[in-house]
Amino acid sequence: MPAIAVAVVVGVLFFLGYRYYSAFLADRVYALDPAFVTPAHQLNDGIDFVPTNKHVVFGHHFTSVAGAAPIVGPAIAVFWGWGPALAWIVLGTIFAAGVHDFGSLAVSLRHRAKNIGTIAHDVISRRARTLFLLIIFFLLTLVNAVFAVVIATLFVANPGAVIPIVVEIPLAIFIGQYIYRTRSAALVPSLLGVVGLYLLIWVGQQVPIDLAPVAEALGMDARTLWVILLFAYTFVAARLPVWLLLQPRDYINSHQLFIALGVIGLGMLVGWNTIVAPVVNDVPEGSPSIFPFLFITIACGAISGFHSLVSSGTTAKQIDKETDARYVGYMGAVGEGSLATGAVLAVTAGVVATRADWDALYPDFSTASGGAVGNFVNGVGVFATNLGVPLDLAVIFAAVVVISFAATTMDTGVRLQRYIVQEIAEIAGWHKLARNLTLAGVIAVAVPLAMALIPGGGDAGYTFGVLWRLFGTTNQLTAGLALTVIAVWVLRMKRNPIPQIVPLVFLLGMTTWALFSQFWDFVQAETWSERWVLAPLDAIIFLLAIWLIVEAVMALRGGAERRSYDEMGTPIGDDTTTPSV
């Protein structure tokens, strides 16, 4: 089947989801009211709270939620076949992610644009705020660990990508300084930055950087050395002002996002590549089962709890009319689902020409996990060759795009992790840690570094596959917490919470099932890292999941009701103060 035909069908389904299901949610479940005075109007300060055109808000929201993460999960999950992977992406986007992203925004609008963690404190319990921070701590730990491994693996596999990525750092700083000091327009310098980056691809191809000899001299493999170097870099980068490095690199990346999307779409159209992977793969015995593991392997792209952090607290402060929440929130989820669809097509139609070739790339789960990002890169590379780009350059181009996004993910992830460490320290009463940026930064780097270096990775990427699944579970738990908050709020408004409860129950079921199953495997394993690192980590996340289920059940049964609402769904009384947890 031509990949472009599948893309069109998915596009139509997403359109129908937006046209009909989001309209149902807006009218019957969230009861959006165009006359409601949004926080942007209530608290309009022209700085954080600004009533803004919905297309402006969507531009900001979309670039905050669409990136590298929806690429990796789908590229692994096609191991079970492209049919189940795509079905979960489509159904998840329409019935789970859309409900979640849109609902997070809607509930935040009715709570003065507070974030989901704070609203959890209000509508579930005082403990829920602590639960939220702990889940996010593990989510960010695993994000930083897996993306360090992703970048290191791509550097080892594509040594030609090293120079472009490394030089992009001073290039971005130079461009940022030029724009800032001279008050120049940002577009042309950043486009020149993209051109410079792509010229460096040719340089990188001529001068590939292979750290294997250095790593060998240090008694480690090249991937391990890259992981250590990456965390050393992010420790420094996360201390720099956002506008110095992150902002100009984001700017360059935003151009790359649209270039990559164009290459995938046009390449598929011109090349008319057909999907050679099986619809449902007959996986080898001993592989992780499709239930529950597919549903935590693809988190971003089907439903991502991280979106609730962007929707609430940030995007909610800029919504002009409450009815705009439907477009901004639901379409953000659709945008991410579209990226995930592109990833599925790249690794099933782009990367290989025959079924036998595909079977060689996905023979077992370990190989599928370890090679997933490389397969995506090669797939996009093949789409680019349809547009006349030589294959070797096209592959490095795709690697540079993915690494650029992954590097930004790490930069921001470590920065956000530092905030979380400080927040948790403040709650725990460790005020010195809460105010010590260096110490908080060391913790934010050391914990994921330790996770990324857990032995057993090797070329097959076993540990990476496990870490990715644990990342998926924490992301789904974040979504579960947000869905609980939304469901409780909807219930207290005396409206039907079934659209939230169905995905909530499904996610919590899959998550706890996967965690329990993995825990059993870890404690029976022979390696110390599985028994003494991964098993306790899995157990902690499992306990957080159980805690969340208890809180959700109590809240939904009304046992934790602590706040009254007016008929508009807004809390009665002063809710502007910071809760003490």
Added chain:
Amino acid sequence: MTMSVVLVRPWTDAHGGTGCCSGDARDGICLDGPVDGAHEHDAEVGLVAEAYLRLREELPQVDVQIVGSNNTAYLLPRVFGTVRRRAGVLAALRETNRATTAGSVLVDGMRVGDITVLGVDGVVDEVRRRAGVLSD
């Protein structure tokens, strides 16, 4: 037709992050202010905020938006499309680039100045003049 004014945020008023699990989520996490956290803002943000609030108050018939210079998904097609219809492709390309200058004041897609040069009063007067409303 409603006049459109866009005030472009300062370069240093950046929110970090691109993409799922690394996007602009600081306000989604932190709890250090009365309503989820005070930002560390560049002083120039104050100028943009003041101009925005005055324009909303004094010229309610004008559509005023504050946009980050990094919001390319909105800024580039919007400015290009608006200017191209009135002044052609070359002018549209030029104005699209100029629109990404931090501190820009855009009126119907055209860059009419820099807020640090015009000042708040200057911005309000300029918009008032272009809207055809006599100044006091």
